[in-house]
Amino acid sequence: MKKTVFFTMLGIVTASFAIAQTKPTVPPTTPPAATDTTKKVPGAPFGPGAKPQPKPYAQVITDKAATRRGMITTHRLEDKYFFEIADSILGRDILVVSRMSKAGAEVRSASGYAGDQIGSSVIRFEKGPNNKVFMRKISYRTYGPDSTTAMYQNLQRSNIQAIAASFAVAAYTPDKKGTVIDMTDYISSDNDIFYFGSSAVKSNFRLGAPMADRSYILGVKSFPTNVEINVVRTYSLAPAPASPFGPPAMGGGGGATGSATVELNASLVILPKVPMKPRFFDPRVGYFAVGYTDFDANPQGIKEIEIVKRWRLEPKAEDIAKYKRGELVEPKKPIVFYIDPATPKKWVPYLIAGVNDWQKAFEKAGFKNAIIGKMAPTAKQDSTWSLDDARHSAIVYKPSEIPNASGPSISDPRSGEIMESHINWYHNVMKLVHDWYMVQASAIDPRAQKMQFSDELMGDLIRFVSSHEVGHTLGLRHNYGSSSTVPSEKLRDKVFVEANGHTPSIMDYARFNYVAQPEDNIKPKGIYPRIGDYDVWAIEWGYKLLPDAKTAQAEVPVLNKLTIEKLKNNRLWFGTESNSDDPRSQNEDLGDNAMISSDYGIKNLKRILIKLPEWTKSDNEGYGSLTTMYGEITNQFIRYMGHVAKNVGGIFETPKTVEQAGAVYVRTPTARQQEAMAFLDKNLFTTPAWLLNQPILDNIGQNSVDVISKVQAPALNRLISTNTLNKLISAEAADGTAAYSITDFFTGIQSSIFSELKAGAAIDVYRRNLQKAYVEKLIALVKPAAPAQTLVVSGGSLRSIPTGSSQNDVISVVKAQLRELNTLVKNASASATGMSKYHLDDLSDRIDIALKNKE
16 A cells, blocks of 8 residues: 655764655646746846746857856856756756855854855756746645645645745747756845854844845855855844843943954755665664655554665665675675865874775675765866766865864655765864873873873874764764663673674764773773674665665564564664663663772872873973863763763663564663762762872862762752752652662761761861751752743633742752751751851751742
């Protein structure tokens, strides 16, 4: 039975994907005649009542035109830009991906960097009446190849494809097989097809109205499968949002206004006539995906479907029989990543190695030499080669201060087929990997005990980052759970880690083996990440062809059987990056027990801290490097505490099909949660005085009180939160007396943080601050600033009702804790003296006010 489906299309880069196996039905190409517009607008260049009249081709495209032939032939005549669209391109799906090519600091926040995506859509050009060409914006919320069904007809009537712009035909080609339109006004306009996909995206960069007098077209280039449009645009600049932590960004009193200039790029990429056969998403293997709603899969409802993102790898026609026999074959079209010619030469071999390291993974999918890294040809070697050509994927070097790298890609929204990728390689990523490696590995690798690494060491680190980013472009998501499949003590086993690595996946955020101790004598291959068992399995799952399964649906039982068998090996487990509750799925962590791993990590941090002044010293320079690396040590310590804290109220999530035994969701064992709380008592709530190296603090201008407050706050915020406390209540409801209950939790943490009260001991400044922070967290739960509201339909009208912790036991338990604590505080205050007494009296006053609901 053919299906009618209805789905949401996101588009494209990194986490935007696709669907569908059959070519979508093209909307009618002869819509009703449109009413003339009342004013001249981009895409409608004639005034009221005017009827556009094509001119002879030679009068429009004269011999003065600069012409580039390709997917769409482009012509430039002085300041005019024309598209010459062959009839064979009309009706074809064209993916438009918009990026910010260049941007200034005034629009930068979490994004706004060169290469950032700002929009995406799918368009079609088609002929209309009265010598016009329409540009339709194609929505894949509807899809249905079977036009004979009543469902298809209903969906079509409800989801007509929007006409985004209309263009007068300037001329027809001499052979009458092509149409010329003037694109100048549309390219110059502030439209949501070529540039910012929505006003919300633009507002994220604080950009307001466009300024035409300060904007211009840089150029339009055509290639065999794509057209590249580059413009410079200037916008008014909205005021920076007010910040509770200081003056608004950009200075200027209440948030200065002005203008900002950005360079924008729009890539128009032709999509295949016949979409690749898709593969349905499986949460047990980490691929990027897109969803759609299938109206036929469930005869009594609807079903949500997701499709994974991957490259089209197929055997050559003459090798199909070999492939079916299990012989390795080379793909018809391998994945090739070119290295940007602007890349410093000494790093090129390492970037290429990071690409080629994936070849062994593709062998499990039946392909040899499936992915290749190579240097881009020089202009002398190939004058036609260009980074802008969509046929070429590349690692693009950017001399930027951004300490990062990213692996976006362009994919077909109908099938998930990855069309091309440009990995962004920012120069300052070297600072990032230096600081990671120094803070995590300098205790066990002498090469890391300085501020400038050797080219060999830096090259190795570049190779690892390259492999990770290439993994994203292959469709793979982060596998935050992979490292949790390795026993923590095994990370000190020289033979094991040098043979297997410290995590089974390079897609994990498990940077370096910080658990290993100096006496373990582990070599770099046991410290670095590498492509591991999970990565090989993930590529096999995503790229192995199943020739006997003619449809994506037919693949499902075959892949499910394979996955169930494979997951008997725990090292192949996938732990999603999006789960905030599973303590196994965390970034920057190692091992199956955060308490054991973090304890070893802290031992190494203590070793590093002592040596830090020596290792960061540079003649004729100040203490900037010492400041940076001391900050890295405190941040690393904070990460360890976070890894431990996530065990409290944790919920394990292990996706399964009904053929697999065991529950999908399981609460973290009580013993593990108690172990976590004991660890935090010893290493965090008991002041970590080892961090307070006073000579270092005196040289970098930090004070010890702020340092301790900074490292304690994140874990305390997580523990004393409605989310954690609700999970403890739910666990008790599910598991009864076997659960680690909310009262167990408060008994433990209150005893830890207020241990001085029963002992009658003086309370130092660090503990006073911790106790104040704890009480304030409890008070905030009792008196939430703004109750959450939920909209409900009642009596035919919409109304809101308050929801949140006030309707469960959290408030009741927290009030009880405050009352109990207040009694202890008042009793202790009677015998306290000095600052301890002032502090306890203050706490009591705060609790009294909160419980009496007074300001």
